[in-house]
Amino acid sequence: GGGVGGDVELAWRPWGPGAAPWLAVTGTNGKTTTVRMLASILEAAGLRTAAVGNIGVSLLDAVLGEREYDVLAVELSSYQLHWAPSVRVHSAAVLNLAPDHLDWHGSMEAYAADKGRIYEGNRVACVYNVADKATEDLVREADVEEGCRAIGFTLGTPGPSELGVVEGLLVDRAFVENRRENAQELAEVSDVRPPAPHNIANALAAAALARAFGVDAKAVRDGLKAFRPDPHRIEPVEEVGGVTYVDDSKATNTHAAEASLAAYEPIVWIAGGLAKGATFDELVQKSAKRLRGAVLIGADRALIREALARHAPEVPVVDLDRTDTGAMSEAVREAARLARPGDTVLLAPACASMDMFTNYNERGDAFADAVRALAATGDA
Structure with a gap:
């Protein structure tokens, strides 16, 4: 006991x-x-x-x-x-x-x-x-x-x-x-x-x-x-310019991210944060064919970048070297640039959030705010 x-x-x-x-x-x-x-x-x-x-x-x-x-x-x-x-x-x-x-x-x-x-x-x-x-x-x-x-x-x-x-x-x-x-x-x-x-x-x-x-x-x-699902768990935020934006900030490990990556195609993937000792090779291998592009944020993003280079070298990757509060809105703008009508931009970080945010709720809210700002400017 x-x-x-x-x-x-x-x-x-x-x-x-x-x-x-x-x-x-x-x-x-x-x-x-x-x-x-x-x-x-x-x-x-x-x-x-x-x-x-x-x-x-x-x-x-x-x-x-x-x-x-x-x-x-x-x-x-x-x-x-x-x-x-x-x-x-x-x-x-x-x-x-x-x-x-x-x-x-x-x-x-x-x-x-x-x-x-x-x-x-x-x-x-x-x-x-x-x-x-x-x-x-x-x-x-x-x-x-x-x-x-x-x-x-x-x-x-x-x-x-x-x-x-x-x-x-x-x-x-x-x-x-x-x-x-x-x-x-x-x-x-x-x-x-x-x-x-x-x-x-x-x-x-x-x-x-x-x-x-x-x-x-x-x-x-x-x-x-x-039943109503949890906020930030594969939660569609909005459609902008034919692209659907989905918040899965609650995917704080690779297994959770794998589940949401399997639910959509093609995907522009926003990922990164604190890896907590995880490796990303298997996740990237399983998801590679579904990826249109990837935008990486957070402290341990290099681990995901290296896995993408190994298993999905043809997928374009934007590596955002910043951890300030504006990083998420830049990530969403970069994802919008990579996405085409019919695509899904998916925030499924496969990492914990504490390098940049208080928790995954705050990270998901930052993503949703950035998507709504994108919709407001018609910048699609």
């Missing part, structure tokens, strides 16, 4: 058998969105719930406060799981596993093991990502209660015991009668905002946990429709 996030262990202990069950989510990226989507779905089902953990209500407040809940949607980080050995939840999802926070956990194996603790003692469902085999391996290794099921989510056609996508629909082949032959339509892809691939995956994971709790299909759709 003790240490970082020990409050999760404390929050767990007061629960008796009559207390509200937890539906829990962990993963490198998408946790907050998935938990908020899940709470929205549970609310649409008429359940008393809250999104708790690193967001919204703190776990201790939810547990010790006056309000009574039917079920809690709980975001748990690898740190919190590490320090909460006795937590046992109704059902849990591991969304993905990427090498993040390795400086703290020491190795990818230790990091994965901490994430995998979320499945220990699950009663109804262990939800995993079909596209990320590491998450399925964690389910296999987990010691769960008798009758608990492994439930996959996929952006492809779901097999039995999976949720997936068929012809623009989110469908459930896990929580239905005769899942060999039957599928239940839950929602349309267009009900998910934004309908970027990684976010549809988040919606499927949230839906799987809600269905594990017995929520009907209509509440899944209503909850997804009612």
